[in-house]
Amino acid sequence: MDRERLARLSIFAAVVQAGGFRAAARTLGLSPSAVSHAVAGLETALGLRLLNRSTRSLALTDAGRALLDRVAPALGEIDAAVAEARDSDAAPAGPVRVTMTPLSAHALFAPHLARFVDAFPGITLDLVIDDRFVDTVAEGYDLGVRLGETLRPDMIATRIGGPLRMAAVASPAYLARHGRPATLEDLARHRCLHRRLGAGVYRWEVTRDGSDLVLDALPQTLIVNDDALLRRALCDGAGIGFAIESVLADDLAAGRLVELFRDLCPPFPGFFIYHASRRQMRPAVRATIDFFVAANRGATAAP
Structure with a gap:
């Protein structure tokens, strides 16, 4: 794999996730011109326009969307492997970004947040409350919490909490x-x-x-x-x-x-905590799954 192309692909994915060149530059610690140059170089090398740019907006082209859908899981796999190697001998630490609905946040996470913070002081838990259906890979989430009936079949899901009606x-x-x-x-x-x-x-x-x-x-x-x-x-x-x-x-x-x-109106399985199908998982992400699944074990449906 061409190392320069890999770096450009990573920068391209960061631009899409951040929603712009300047925001991506701040995240990556690069200058906006370096980020713009990297994406332009990638487009030139591929002979494709990946992003439609204007003074106020940035949007993926069809080719850009297709490329991102293919490379985002691989880039996430690389990040996970590096983080796992770095953290293998350390306590779980680092950011864990989770998308969830308001109900799952208040019912399944809120009662246990204080204990989680005490148990894992090195983890930064970033909870984003959103009713819409989120592509966790494309939008840079480590985990999601949704009703089982809404999950994509390629997600790895663990039931969290009891059945609902x-x-x-x-x-x-x-x-x-x-x-x-x-x-x-x-x-x-x-x-x-x-x-x-x-x-x-x-x-x-x-x-x-x-x-x-x-x-x-x-x-x-x-x-x-x-x-x-x-x-x-x-x-x-x-x-x-x-x-x-x-x-x-x-x-x-x-x-x-x-x-x-x-x-x-019979009961149905309820909420699941899920993640992309990756062979490797950062210790902080695994600790988050295990903690909240255990904390909600034994929950039952409302009478």
Whole structure:
């Protein structure tokens, strides 16, 4: 492998991850002109334009995206191998960058962060809370935490936490005014409140007579991307909603919400912590996985 080309590929990947030449230069400890020259040299050597540049933005070309998709895992493998060799005789240390949803952050990580910091003072845990579906390799994450049904098949995943249930709910006041739906088909005549997930809207999925059903033709009275806002709207009687039961547990227990169609919403596996399929893993990343999996062992579904 041409060493100069390898260096240029690494700089190209850093530019994309940082979102610009100046930001990449700061990360790499190089001058912006050196970074720009390296990427331009790579484009010349390959005979391809990899990036579309303007004064305000930077975007991958189709060729650039295809190249990055191929080389990013290999570059990550090299970084992991070097870090593992460096840290083989030392306590786990260094940055661990994790992407996760708000619910997984608060339910699975927040209760254990103080103990983690005490146990691994050398690790810098960088948690990024984001509902959208993230390409952990392309965006430079060591780990991700998402529902198992959303994971790519090439990811290595370990279950973290117990099973979850979805729940269709409404307030007693809403049901008193509009009636309680007796069947799923009745939902078409009701106000339905939805949760945005990434770029889309979470689809209501239930199981009836042993078959999985997706209720994707429901009225969309309200769409939000925040659990607290959805809870407030439901408790205030805005309509019928569909959310993870544990998010609504306090409101259900207090009678502010009533569950509907409980027998059609069986438990599902829940969250997994995952990483790219690499042969080598830095000790800090392995320690993070092992700690939080163990800390959440024995968790059960909400009643």
